[in-house]
Amino acid sequence: xxxxxxxxxxxxxxxxxxxxxxxxxxxxxxxxxxxxxxxxxxxxxxxxxxxxxxxxxxxxxxxxxxxxxxxxxxxxxxxxxxxxxxxxxxxxxxxxxxxxxxxxxxxxxxxxxxxxxxxxxxxxxxxxxxxxxxxxxxxxxxxxxxxxxxxxxxxxxxxxxxxxxxxxxxxxxxxxxxxx
Numbered sequence: 001x002x003x004x005x006x007x008x009x010x011x012x013x014x015x016x017x018x019x020x021x022x023x024x025x026x027x028x029x030x031x032x033x034x035x036x037x038x039x040x041x042x043x044x045x046x047x048x049x050x051x052x053x054x055x056x057x058x059x060x061x062x063x064x065x066x067x068x069x070x071x072x073x074x075x076x077x078x079x080x081x082x083x084x085x086x087x088x089x090x091x092x093x094x095x096x097x098x099x100x101x102x103x104x105x106x107x108x109x110x111x112x113x114x115x116x117x118x119x120x121x122x123x124x125x126x127x128x129x130x131x132x133x134x135x136x137x138x139x140x141x142x143x144x145x146x147x148x149x150x151x152x153x154x155x156x157x158x159x160x161x162x163x164x165x166x167x168x169x170x171x172x173x174x175x176x177x178x179x180x
Contacts, residue, residue, distance in 0.1 A: 011106050013118045013129055015136055016159035018100045021046040027164070027177035029056060031064075034172050036082050038064055042177060044100065052100045069097060091173060095166055098122055098139055099151065104129070136161075146170075155179075 018025055029042035040058040047053055050071045056064040066077040074093050083089070106118035106129075116131045130138040139151040147169050155162035166175040 011109055011118070013104050013106050013120065013131075015100075015102050015104065015129070015139075017136065017153065017161050017164075018044050018046060018052065019102045019159065021048065025160075026180050028180050029178075030176045031056070032172070032174045033083065033088060038083075040064060041180075044096075046100075052096075054096050054100070065092070067093070067096060069100060088173075091168070091171070094123065094125070094141075095149065095151075095175065098127060098141065098149075099164070099166075143170075 025044040027042045027044075029038075029040055031038045038056070038058075040056055042054070042056045045053045045055075052069045054065075054067045054069070056066075058064065063078050063080070065079040065083060068075040068077055074097070076089060079089065083092075101122060104118075104120040104122070106120055108119040110117045110119075114133045116134075118129045118131070120127050120129060126142050128138075128140045128142065129136060130140070135153075135156050137153055137156075140147055141149040149169065150167050152165045152167070153161035153163070154165075160179060162179040164175075164177040166173075166177075168174065
């Protein structure tokens with residue numbers, strides 16, 4: 001049995017991950033970007049209702065990148081030379097914006113038993129949020145009728161995804177996060 005379109009079209013959906021301003025979200029991170037490999041610690045901090053900070057450091061504390069997101073604004077506070085390519089920065093901005101965006105307006109909602117898929121727009125790009133038993137399990141960005149990026153959330157405890165994998169289908173970029 002396939003998904004059926006929900007009669008209530010425009011509805012609000014919530015991404016619960018990275019939404020608690022009282023905690024730091026700390027992950028062991030591995031990033032494979034074009035023939036470069038980086039390992040270290042990724043910290044996501046919700047500063048206030050409109051602002052998040054995403055910092056990736058080596059285990060020795062050297063900054064690989066440090067980004068600030070405020071509403072639709074994006075600031076590169078710091079980035080190492082190997083990653084300081086505008087194309088890559090744009091991709092990382094889109095990835096982390098989708099990851100931390102909390103409240104979204106669904107254009108369409110499709111249901112099947114205990115599962116739901118909501119289509120939303122982020123920066124004029126279509127994303128599909130898949131919920132299984134009310135838990136966000138995947139986010140998929142589509143372009144030209146094909147998957148471009150897939151975010152997979154697993155080992156979910158309350159509002160914390162212990163494992164997050166971001167896989168790009170059209171470029172050589174993969175991000176693996178494991179909560180510590």
